[in-house]
Every structure is written in C-alpha cells, then in structure tokens.
Amino acid sequence: MGSKQDMAGSASTAQEGAAPTDTTLHRKVQAGQAEHQARAMSLAKALRLTLAKVAEDLFEVSMAAISVRSQFCPGDDIEKELKEAALLMLFDGPGQSRAAVMVDPAMVGALIQQQTMGKVLPVLEGAERPMTPTDAAIAAPFLDALFTRAGPVPEDPVERKLIAGFRFGAWVEDARILSMSLDAPEYQLVHIDVDISGGVRQGRIVLCMPRGHDTITEPLPDGASGALQGESAPRQSVTLSDTVMMLAVDLRISLARLRMPLRDLGNLATGDILDLGAASFAKVRVQTFAGKAVGQGTLGQIEGARAVQVQSTHTGALNLQRRASDRDHMGLPDISAQPPEGNDRRDQLGLPAVGHMPDLPDLPDTSEMPGLENEEEMAAAHSLPDLPDLPDMSDLPEIDAPLDLPDLPDLPDLPELNVG
Secondary structure, eight states, X not given: OHHHHHHHHHHHHHHHHHHHHHHHHHHHHHHHHHHHHXXXXXXXXHHHHHHHHHIIIIIOOOEEEEEEEEEEEEGGGHHHHOOTTSEEEEEEOGGGOEEXXXXXXXXXXXXXXXXXXXXXXXXXXXXXXXXXXXXHHHHHHHHHHHHHHHTTOOSSHHHHHHHTTOEEEEEESSHHHHHHHOOOSEEEEEEEEEEETTTTEEEEEEEEEESSOOOOOOOOOTTHHHHHTTOOOOOOOOOHHHHHHTSOOOEEEESOOOOOOHHHHHTOOTTOOOOOTTOOTTSEEEEETTSOEEEEEEEEEXXXXXXXXXXXXXXXXXXOOOSGGGGXXXXXXXXXXXOOOTXXXXXXXXXXXXXXXXXXXXXXXXTTSTTOSSHHHHHHHTOOOOOOOOOOOTTSOOSSSOOOOOOOOOOOOOOOOOOO
16 A cells, blocks of 8 residues: 555555646747747738838839738629729639739839839829729739749748749729639639839738639749849840830721711611622731721631631831831832942833934024124114103192091090909
C-alpha cells in the first residue's frame, strides 16, 4: 500500500511539474507564429506592395494603398455593392469564372491625367461624367498587371486561388448587366483605398472575386518576391498611344451601295427585289461604321462560315505620308533625281519623240524703210491732233459760297438712366 501511495504521489508531482513546461512551450509557439505571420505574404500585403510597383513601372506615378479590407457577399446581393458612377469592368478567370472590378472616378481620372499630362491634379467638384470604353481601355493594363504580379505572391493557397489567372474581359455600362454576368454563389470583396501622388487625390478599387472557383494555382515564379521587395526590373511603360491602338474597331463589309428616293424606301415591303447592279463577291468593300473605306476584298467562306480575304488596303490614307521612305508604296514618280535630258523625259511621260528644230532665218534689213531715218521723223509720224478748248463755264455758281440749307429740327432730350 505504501509503495502504491508513493508512486501516486510521485506521479502527481510529475504532472504538477509538467504544467509550467507546457505553458512555456505554448508561449514560445505563439511567439513563433506571430513572428511568422508578420513576415508572411498575405493577400493584403501582396496587393499593397504590387500596387505601388505597378503604378511606378507602368504609369510613373506614386501610389500607396492606405487600407486593404475584405468582406464576403452572397452572389444574389452583389448588385447592391456595385456603384453606377464607377468604372465597371468584367474580368475572365480560369475555369470560365468571372470577376468584377469597380474603379471610382477619382482613380480613373488620375490614370488619364498621368497618361495625357504627366501629372495628377486634385479632384474638382462637379466634374463627374459617365464612364466610357476608353476609360476601361486606359485602366485595363494597370489592373491586368496588378492581377498578374499579385496573383502568385500570397503564401496561403486559398488567397492565391482567389486572384490568380484573371484578365480584363469587357467594359460594362451599368451594374445590372454586370451582376447578371456574375454567377458564383459567393464573392469576396477586396476594398483597396489608394493615395495618389502623395495626397493629391485618393481613389478606391474594389475587387469582386468569386469564391470556390476551380483553378490551377501556379507556383511563385523566380524573382517575383524580389521584385516586390524593390529589386530593379525592366520597365515596360504603357503609353496612351499603345492603349488607344488596342481599342476594338467594328468593321462593315459592303457588297453594294444603293440610292433611292425616300418615298421608295418607305414603301419597301417583304418580297420586293432590289437591283444590286454590277455587285460582285470579288469586290466587296471593307468600311468603318462611319462609311470610310479601309480596304477591298473577296467574299467567301471558311469551314462553313463567311469570310473576307483582303486584297488591298487604304490604310496609307489614314497615316501621314511625308517621308522619302513612304514614296515606295504611294505609287508616285521619283522627283528627287535630276530630270532626264532630251527625249528620255518625253518617253517617261508617254509623249512622241521630237526631232531637232530647223534654224530660223535672219530678220530683214529695215534701214531702207521710209520715215525711219531719225527720231524727229518717227515722232512726227506718230503725232496726235490737238484737242479743242473747253467751253466757257463762268456762269456756274461758286462752290466756295455756303449752301442755303434748311435748319435741322431739335432732338428730344435723352432719358435719364438709373445707375444707382
């Protein structure tokens, strides 16, 4: 009995002594986890660092994320979170998933000012305007670079999966149409408040990312973390000209052009036949929607679908042709060289050759002509008769005397003006 009690006592003593050891280990683990979390690359930290780098590399403007916060939103309530006054864009992701990005007008204006003027100005009151596809084209490279660089950086696989692989898809005019394109059951809204040009203005970007979409997360590329920490990387600036040249253009293929009275146009009915004249599938015109011709081609089909093979273009008329190197494709003769001599120039112009002209005979001797011996006789031969004298005009009245005109009537007094 005594030995059992001693064993129980020693066991209880061991347990009591082990408690302080567990508490110490627990504190050490907590301290290690806190230190690891401070050094870990979270989604918020990745977006904050990437935003500053992308703004500097692409637009040469300083931007800093003031705050990055997230919230969850059911898919049925996503329309309530979208603002009509903001720039609304649809982004395509892996596995046919779709995300939305909302950029407020202050942020859009800063990107446009930096592209056009090279500096950002404060926000003016009453300067709101509707967003356009051009605004989306200017902001798209900035957001694409933000997704591309920040996507593989977070250490948490769930956070990497949330933003990896998304690219700009289309500009959306209103919130209702955009919400109809978003079909995920739940979304995570990432609000990024941005300070622009050291406090000149502040903007906001909201990322509406679908949760639970199927995608393949790529490993962190070599040098990605180093680039975020400030290592130099090749700068690829995007100019306004590059952005405009990426805009989509709608073309119209014209087979024929008809002209008819407005009365006949109003009387058109089903079954009427319109005469297209000498229209040919081999000579269709490629035009803009404004009617400007940009080329000519042949209408055919490829694998059952209609297609046009462009035979010639008129793009030269859209660009200024003012250099000597542009003369080759303009069909103009070379005028820089010296003109050819003789009949070579006539051959170039398609004119018949001309032989040598005969010598002209000498003029006859005019010394024997009468009346031309001296200057006096020549002057007498060409003398004119004297003009008659002017008639007597002494009976005319003198013009120096004042004329007897009636007096002018008195003018009425001017009205008094109240200027007080």
